[in-house]
Amino acid sequence: MGINNQNTVTIDNRTLLDKLVKIAIPIAIQGVVSATLGLVDNLMVGFLGEAELAAVGIATQVYFIHYLFLFGFNSGTATFMAQFYGNGDKKNIRKVLGFDMAVALCIGTLFFIVSFFFTDQILHIYTDDSVIIAMARPYVKIGTVTYFFLAVSAPLETAFKSTQQTKVPMIISAVVFSTNTFLNYVFIFGKFGAPAMGISGAALATCIARCAEMVISMIVANRGNYGLDGKLKDFLGWDRELIVRVVKNALPTTGNELFWSIGTSMYVAAFARIGTTAYASYQAAATINNIFSFAAFSVGDATLILVGAKLGEGKKDYAYALAKKMLKIGTLFxxxxxxxxxxxAWPLVNLFALTALGKIYAFRILVVYGLTMGLNLFAGINITGVLRGGGDTRYAMFTEVGCIWSVAVPLAFAASLWWHLPIYMAVLCVRGNDLVESIILYHRFKSKKWMNTVITGL
Incomplete structure (x- = not known):
């Protein structure tokens, strides 16, 4: 594969396939498990009615923003952990992990305060329906404790993936899925002597499952031979140069995910105003789509891990060739x-207790998602895999945040409130954002300006 006039790099397809099987497939399985958990949640809540399903969809927007806020910072630290792993530096991996947890705890505390004490104000952003707000309120309050559990488990998951131990979070996710599904059944419907708590039961089940995830992750990291164990001082011995570089790289990814998640959350504010049936159909379709989307985006995670490791080794030409091939594989996937x-689409939509019109809407939304997934993945892998793997996080942030707020959000409100389009056409308008992003990101990739070795001198 040609890189430039001076250098030619050949990537052995068999070796790459072996790497992808080892790294990407466990990530894909974990993504499917996580998304299936959301599907099971929504299916069980959906049996209670469309209003309950809509309420949970709105209530989880706060968690969605928190999770992506946290994911953004974790992505910034993952660049360092992947490059340190490529360089064989376990000592600095522990330092970055400890700093990641400290920041995650601060983020969790902030979201706890806002979510618990300003619940109604937050919910009013998405809907003016007092019935929906009354249903969503206890779900939000009960779930606030999960922010503290994720402050430990999410950074550990990032560390496992960055050090190419992707089977570990996959197995942990399977345990969490089983726990959450069983507890959903118990608490939502009042089985085995438990009270029937409805959607509040779903929130309680999630809290217990997240607590189990945190405990298991800590035990595995401490007792497993993954290089993530050590004394407390090993995780707190931060030197100024390391922290400055991590923050400089992670702030753009954090801002990226924060403003991207808020922008995506604005779709909900727009779509919810079309009507309860329309929004419930969107919630069902988005939940189904996540199963496939999470699996597909495993290629993006694998790209960051593999490209980051090669840049850590100082092999820029190989990293470029590898990124190019991963983009092709990811888009095709x-x-x-x-x-x-x-x-x-249709068999899965029929699992939900939607009205006949709601099922038609959900089916058409899934067709839109399916037709645009290749383009969506090309843009996504460029952002989360290529640019972040190369430490080009500022450009990634400006591109994604700029596009979502200047293109996608205005189109969501225009389609929903001004043009009065049906929900599936409103979703199609929003997906046009992927085309704009892809054009911008393609030119950035070709320029090679995204390739940076962020650990030099550390």
């Missing part, structure tokens, strides 16, 4: 996943 979404 996205197209294939999109076709599967379309083929499976």
């Amino acid at each position: 996205g197209v294939l996943c999109g076709l599967v979404v379309i083929a499976a």
Whole structure:
């Protein structure tokens, strides 16, 4: 594969395939498990009614913003951990992990205060329906404790992935899924002597499952031979140069995910005003799509890990060739996943207790998702895998945040409130954002300005 006139790099397809099987497939399985957990949650709540399903969809927007805020900072630290892993530096991996947890705890505390004490003010951003707000309120309050559990488990998950131990979070996710599904059944419907708590039971089940995830992650990290164990001082011995570089790299990814998640949350504010049936159908379709989307985006995680490791080794030409191949693989995988979404759409939609019109809307939304998944994945891998793997986080932030707020959010409100389009057409308008992003990101990739070795001198 040609890189430039001076250098030619050949990537052995068999070796790359072996790497992808080892790294990407466990990430894909974990993503499917996590998304299936959301599907099971929504299916069980959906049996209570469309209003309950809409209430949970709105209530989880706060968690969605928190999770992506945390994911953004974790992505910034992952660049360092992946490059330190490529360089064989376990000592600095522990330091970055400890700093990641400290920041995650601060983020969790902030979200706890805002979510617990200003619940109604937050919910009013998304809907003016007093019935929906009354249903969503206890779900939000009960779930606030999960922010503290994620402050430990999310950074550990990032560390496992960055050091290419992707099977560990996959197995932990399977345990969490089983726990949450069983507890949902118990608390939502009042089984085995427990009271029937409705959607509040779903929130309680999630809290217990997240607590279990944290405990298991800590035990595995401490007792496993993954290089993530050590004394407390090993995780707190931060030197100024390391922290400055980590923060400089992680702030753009944090801002990226924060403002991207708020922007995506604004779709909900727009779509919810079309009507309860329309929004419930969107919630059902988005939940189904996440199963396939999470699997597809495993290629993005694998790209960051593999490209970051090669940059850590100082092999820039190889990193570029690898990123180029991963973009091709990821886009093709996205197209294939999109076709599967379309083929499976109607049977999966029928699992939900939606009205006949709601099912038609959900099916059409899934067709839109399926047709645009290849383009969505090309843009996503560029952001989360290529640019972040190369430490080009500021450009990634300005591109994604700029596009979502200047293109996607205005289109969501225009389609919903001014043009009065049906929900599936409003979703199609928003997905046009992927085309704009892809054009900008393609030119950045070709320029090679994204390739940076962020650990030099540490």
